[in-house]
Amino acid sequence: MTKVIVEFLRAHGRFVRGDIAGFAPDVVKKWPAGVCVPYDPDRPKAGGVAVIGNIELDADGVRKMISDAExxxxxxxxxxxxxxxxxxxxxxxxxxxxxxxxxxxxxxxxxxxxxxxxxxxxxxxAAKGATKKTAGAPPKQGAKA
Known part of the structure; x- marks a missing residue:
């Protein structure tokens, strides 16, 4: 049984964008469109493009981001x-x-x-006033009556 080598274009399962793996052809057919493409080692990679999340920026966009951050x-x-x-x-x-x-x-x-x-x-x-007992005051703790 032959395997199909694919390159992932977006995350799928435990694979992320840019991963290369081999699967049985019937497995690859069950996946949604746009998840992967057949692997081609001669296909040029996107040069000069930074990928941040789902945003693609060229060199000018990156420079603008850097100047904004500065x-x-x-x-x-x-x-x-x-x-x-x-x-x-x-x-x-x-x-x-x-x-x-x-x-x-x-x-x-x-x-x-x-x-x-x-x-x-x-x-x-003040000391004399403190020693006087006022009517209805509770007894001092530990004092004998």
Whole structure:
């Protein structure tokens, strides 16, 4: 039994475009039209044509695709640069706000250390209030009644 050698023009089963294989003639006849052609080693291959999915592009089409990609890349690089600058500005603003907050806290601490008697009195009153039981409050855990 002779086999027919075919070249696949599109995907079929486990075969993809460009594969070459041999099958029984009755098997090849059952396949849909356009799946394969009889293999001819002398048939010229499509030179200068890139196949991307189902799109066929010549050299000019490929050059245009490359230039479009370069333009898009440049635009995204510019956008990234702008975002980086915005981030640097926000970091500088945050650092300034942190310095301002730290200076306020330091000023409050120096004011509090200048008046220790008043602060101690307030702390004692708060401690007394904390030890008083309010009516209806649940007992402290672990405390004996």
């Amino acid at each position: 333009t898009e890349f440049a635009a995204k690089t510019d956008a990234l640069g702008q975002r980086e600058q915005e981030l640097a500005d926000r970091e500088a603003e945050l650092a300034a706000r942190e310095r301002e907050l730290l200076s306020r806290v330091a000023a409050e601490q120096t004011d509090a250390s200048a008046e220790p008697e008043e602060a101690a009195a307030v702390d004692e009153e």
